[in-house]
Amino acid sequence: MTDANAAIDARILQTNQRLKAAHMGFQIERRGQKLGLRGMLPPRPGSLRLKPSQQRLSLGLPATSAGLKQAEQTVKVIVAQIIQNSFDWRQYDSGSGWGRLDQIGLAQQLQAFEHHFLTEPSRLSHPASAKTTWETAYSPYLRKLEAIAQANPQLSFVEVLYATVRATEDNSRSRQVCCTALGALAKFLSVELPIDLKSLWGSYGLSQMRARTLPSDALIASTWESIPNPGWQFVYAVMATYGLRNHEVFFCDYSALLQGKPEATIRVLNTSKTGSHDVWPFYPEWVDHFNLRSIQLPAIQTDLTQTTLQRIGQRVTSQFRRYDLPFSPYNLRHAWAVRTIHFGLADTVAARMMGHSVAVHNRTYHQWMTHRDQQQAVETALNRNQLVAPGGGKAEG
Template identity: 85%
Template sequence: MTDVAAIDDRLLQLNQRLKAAQMGFQIERRGQKLSLRGLLPPRPGSLRLKPSQQRLSLGLPATPAGLKQAEQAVKVLAAQLIQNTFDWRNYDSGMGWGRLDQMGLSQQIQAFAQDFLAEASRVQQPASAKTTWEKAYAPYYRKLEAIAQANPQLSLVEAIYATVRATEDNSRSRQVCCTALSALATFLHIELPTDLKIFWGSYGASQTQARTLPSDELIAATWEQIPNVGWQFVYAVMATYGLRNHEVFFCDYSALLQGKPEAVIRVLNTTKTGTHDVWPFYPDWVEHFNLRSLQLPTIQTDLTQTTLQRIGQRVTSQFRRYELPFSPYNLRHAWAVRTIHFGLPDTVAARMMGHSVAVHTRTYHQWLTHRDQQQAVETALNRSQFAAPGVGSREWGAGRREWQTVKG
């Protein structure tokens, strides 16, 4: 009897035992590997709503030892289904089907990447997820792999803590590292004895260096220094609508181009934070900057060929090329502070900027300078009439201070 025939004979006997025990699964030999077939819940992303007959690769060799392991795997799987603890992520390797706890660290990270990006596709923000993975997660997973490889005596949990300690105390990198490694541990069903948030330290927006934002007059004058009309348009849209670098290239400008007086633009769902509408502040800048004439420069925006981050970097590099006196994000930050002067509610401004109210107030209110506060006070007083107790009626101001265009 050949080796293959002997294995098939043993496999037949094994399946007879599984059937007698009413396990609900059969083992199959597919080439030199073993898999099982039985009634399983829908896989992640499946359109099925009920369990169905499915095949699951065990990643085990078609050998006598592999058959013994396969029989034990069926018993474990059957118990998980009875206890309602079965989770497809324990078997998703991203390279076929196999157990997460039987993979090396590199394969586990690869499995997590597939799950992370697939989940993002289901919520319709794949571009943002790709940028998050590449910039926020992947660098710390590479660091984790390097530490684990250099210190094979460490368990994965110990390597995770070592990776966290390798980052600077009370830093943004420490915080992002903790977030990335916590996400990986959750995916792998690893229980960390100490929550990684304990290691975040005192880093926060209050520790960031205050920015000196350009005045509105400087913003208007700088626009005229840009020699290329396409990049003039990018600059002006960011200044007028407070957009992120990459968002300029992913907007619906139809209301603007149709001449509608409110001049609202819609940031599309392919961006970092999804669809949201934005109004101009100042409205006068729409005409001053000639924004009703769409003049976007030609760059690569196909997100199968590039990323939102690379598009944003292209904008930053153009600002440097033209030697502009401030960064692109200063235009966004100046827009945020400007809405405070206009008295726009934080909830509305935060929605237009595509982030939470907590982020909005924590980030932008700390940048209000004495000049900004004085302007806000004057605006508030000019809007109202006050009668101080015992003094009589007094009217403040003649209306809102108007911004004057400065030509360079």
């Protein structure tokens, strides 16, 4: 520590002793060559806190005798403002995101964010997927944010951001997607948020999957027979047998099926949402039962210069509704995943086939995995300990 820093620290200590004796409730701190305060302050703009809490406030004053004198005066002003209920963070915090929003500036920022999102190197190899993700998972919430900003010009960016999140339903997928989109925007704009948006996701995902009633395999097989159109029968059967997303059926390499290869794998092409990956059938017997070696895709628009992956997926959903099927297309995918769990397929392998991360897989299908693991543990214990049951004979393993 330099002599200058040691000298100013000694003066800060003396000043803080005076503030403590006067019951001001604040301390002055030196952080590098700048001075700030620490004490009980009202919630920052956009914070979900309802009561004052211990917080830091950067004054931007130099760590000098003159700066320290001004900091002591600022403490007295802030205490008076708190007593009069007139304290306003925006008088003191000049950090990014706390100023009033310039509507033209916001529109330009959103345009820049869109360009950044679509041209990131990781997305350039999957432009159709990137466009679909933007249109379905980002654009709706950014439009909502822009509308809230226009209706409330007095709000800061951070306040508008949290208001947009609160405008979505609690514990819903829309809340989760909104938090993801706005979190990415804040990161792009280098805006530091006082509350991590991930903490506002709620309990969507696990609770929803627990509540979901999946169709039985027998119902899946019998429902296929009720579809009158061979092309849509094929779409349904491929989704049931391989656990594909709605749109993925139209972007697969079916050559192994056409060539009669016994493993009957298909490859989801790079065009799709998660890139190229191979998928095996569960049940393998369904390949022949559903006549999947005869490729019969319905004739719909799949040119991604004319349509999007989202619209293709919506077409599948609308056909399910048209034929009055008793469950949604995604239930076929979830049923496939649970089926692999019952077969004992490694979770890492199943996640790869489904084109998502192991973390997402484990979170989504936690309920069934837990039951599988418990069942295996029980069977192992029973087989290892052949105890004699009361009444004679060994306990069954």
